[in-house]
Amino acid sequence: MPSTPLTLTLPQFPSSPLHLSLYTNVTNAPTIRSQLLSGNTAYSYAFLDPSTILSISHVLAAVYRALTEREAGTMRTRTVNSEIVFSMAPSMNIGDALKRFGVKDESTALFVVKVADEAEDVVGAEEVGVALESIVEGESVALCDDALQALTDIEVVRKNYKIPQGVVLNDRIAAAQIVTGAIALRGYS
Amino acid sequence: MADDNKNAEIPLPALPEGIVKALDLTLISQGAEALVFFSQSHPFIPTHEAITNSPGFSAGYILKYRPPKPYRHALLDAQLTKHRTLSEVRSLYKLMLAGVKVPVFVSVDPRQGIIWMENISGPSLKKWIWGNEEVIDSQTEDEAGRAKLREEKIKGTLLSVGSEISKLHFMDMVHGDLTTSNLVLRNKNEGEMEPVIIDFGLSSQSTLPEDKAVDLYVLERAFVSTHPMHAEEYIGWLLEGYVAGFGRGKKTGVFKVREIMKKLEAVRLRGRKRSMVG
Ligand SMILES: Nc1ncnc2c1ncn2[C@@H]1O[C@H](COP(=O)(O)OP(=O)(O)O)[C@@H](O)[C@H]1O
Numbered sequence: 001m002p003s004t005p006l007t008l009t010l011p012q013f014p015s016s017p018l019h020l021s022l023y024t025n026v027t028n029a030p031t032i033r034s035q036l037l038s039g040n041t042a043y044s045y046a047f048l049d050p051s052t053i054l055s056i057s058h059v060l061a062a063v064y065r066a067l068t069e070r071e072a073g074t075m076r077t078r079t080v081n082s083e084i085v086f087s088m089a090p091s092m093n094i095g096d097a098l099k100r101f102g103v104k105d106e107s108t109a110l111f112v113v114k115v116a117d118e119a120e121d122v123v124g125a126e127e128v129g130v131a132l133e134s135i136v137e138g139e140s141v142a143l144c145d146d147a148l149q150a151l152t153d154i155e156v157v158r159k160n161y162k163i164p165q166g167v168v169l170n171d172r173i174a175a176a177q178i179v180t181g182a183i184a185l186r187g188y189s
Numbered sequence: 190m191a192d193d194n195k196n197a198e199i200p201l202p203a204l205p206e207g208i209v210k211a212l213d214l215t216l217i218s219q220g221a222e223a224l225v226f227f228s229q230s231h232p233f234i235p236t237h238e239a240i241t242n243s244p245g246f247s248a249g250y251i252l253k254y255r256p257p258k259p260y261r262h263a264l265l266d267a268q269l270t271k272h273r274t275l276s277e278v279r280s281l282y283k284l285m286l287a288g289v290k291v292p293v294f295v296s297v298d299p300r301q302g303i304i305w306m307e308n309i310s311g312p313s314l315k316k317w318i319w320g321n322e323e324v325i326d327s328q329t330e331d332e333a334g335r336a337k338l339r340e341e342k343i344k345g346t347l348l349s350v351g352s353e354i355s356k357l358h359f360m361d362m363v364h365g366d367l368t369t370s371n372l373v374l375r376n377k378n379e380g381e382m383e384p385v386i387i388d389f390g391l392s393s394q395s396t397l398p399e400d401k402a403v404d405l406y407v408l409e410r411a412f413v414s415t416h417p418m419h420a421e422e423y424i425g426w427l428l429e430g431y432v433a434g435f436g437r438g439k440k441t442g443v444f445k446v447r448e449i450m451k452k453l454e455a456v457r458l459r460g461r462k463r464s465m466v467g
């Protein structure tokens with residue numbers, strides 16, 4: 001039976017519920033990437049590499065930024081999905097952001113975000129679970145910060161956000177303040 | 190009826206409807222430039238058992254909103270709002286990274302003039318001193334006794350306020366509006382108050398000792414107007430903490446603070462001359 005994603009709603013975007021899923025032991029990352037590149041509309045999700053993610057709130061900061069830009073009509077990329085991946089980054093270089101934070105050929109785990117706008121074909125949490133089962137070859141894991149924490153590569157996070165060695169990242173909450181600040185400030189500093 | 194939505198009564202010139210609808214906001218300050226609201230919930234992190242590593246704050250959140258000013262030219266107004274909003278968040282972020290005590294910045298929308306940050310729960314330095322003075326005055330009639338109590342109750346906090354300001358200036362950041370209201374005291378443990386600096390809309394980067402001296406002078410004037418009786422004593426303690434704070438930066442710090450204190454003398458003199466001319 002396919003597992004059901006975690007559904008969260010951001011208070012300011014009540015008509016865009018988010019379905020969040022986590023997969024480990026993923027074996028078909030290259031296929032997913034090539035389907036995304038060819039614009040297959042069945043792949044209308046943001047596929048993130050969990051090694052770059054500190055916590056669920058880290059991703060929510062990027063989703064919040066992406067939805068805010070969409071509302072203002074100022075997205076820099078074509079879809080809300082690519083905008084979410086781009087919004088993970090602290091810099092304005094879109095190509096670099098997609099490469100760093102998105103699914104890579106070598107990815108063996110995936111954090112998948114579905115923005116379930118009404119206009120989308122697949123919107124219910126269960127539907128999303130079913131659809132993803134046929135897209136991702138891997139093991140579905142119940143999403144929570146503990147599960148996510150095990151997949152983070154702290155040194156990758158440090159490099160992505162250019163956090164000096166002097167700043168210790170053992171404390172996830174302090175680290176999250178640094179990265180969410182960087183996400184909010186992208187393009188403004 | 191009026192209680193259905195308490196936000197309905199507040200004049201909210203253009204606070205985005207999405208925010209007003211989604212969050213329970215309480216107006217706590219209406220200044221010349223900004224409206225400040227309190228919200229118990231985070232602007233975008235919902236409460237959920239799966240979320241355990243959230244950078245959340247139990248004391249809640251502050252939304253600082255700079256509404257459009259109808260009397261200003263629309264384009265200039267938008268630019269000014271964006272500029273102030275961004276200087277404030279850039280400074281907050283930089284200072285947080287440097288370990289200076291400021292509210293943690295959560296989110297920003299410069300086009301709308303919106304900043305989300307951590308709520309600092311505690312009195313302003315101004316109110317805290319007033320509270321202490323009241324207690325001291327009720328304890329004894331005798332001025333010598335009162336002076337002793339002031340030293341016991343107030344000095345330590347002012348030393349630490351001075352020390353916190355020194356960290357700001359040591360990294361060549363100037364506040365631009367240092368007053369006894371823009372210094373907030375967070376209750377740490379048993380009577381120990383931790384100073385937190387707020388309101389960075391006029392802050393800037395400067396290597397000039399003169400700019401730091403002006404920051405200190407503005408603060409001195411604030412003390413004189415909010416605590417006229419003991420302003421000199423309070424400023425003395427605060428500057429003692431300030432100079433000591435620079436001392437921790439070793440030689441460069443000692444040199445830097447000497448220059449600043451020299452400039453402060455000059456700025457004071459200018460201020461006195463100006464007030465004599467009237
Ligand atoms: N982070 C915060 N935590 C607690 N109170 C705050 C915070 N930010 C602002 N306030 C309150 O709102 C008031 C006005 O905010 P401030 O940033 O100083 O703007 P203004 O430019 O109007 O002075 C402050 O004096 C303080 O009482």
Ligand SMILES: [Mg+2]
Pocket residue numbers: 370371388
């Ligand atoms: Mg103020």
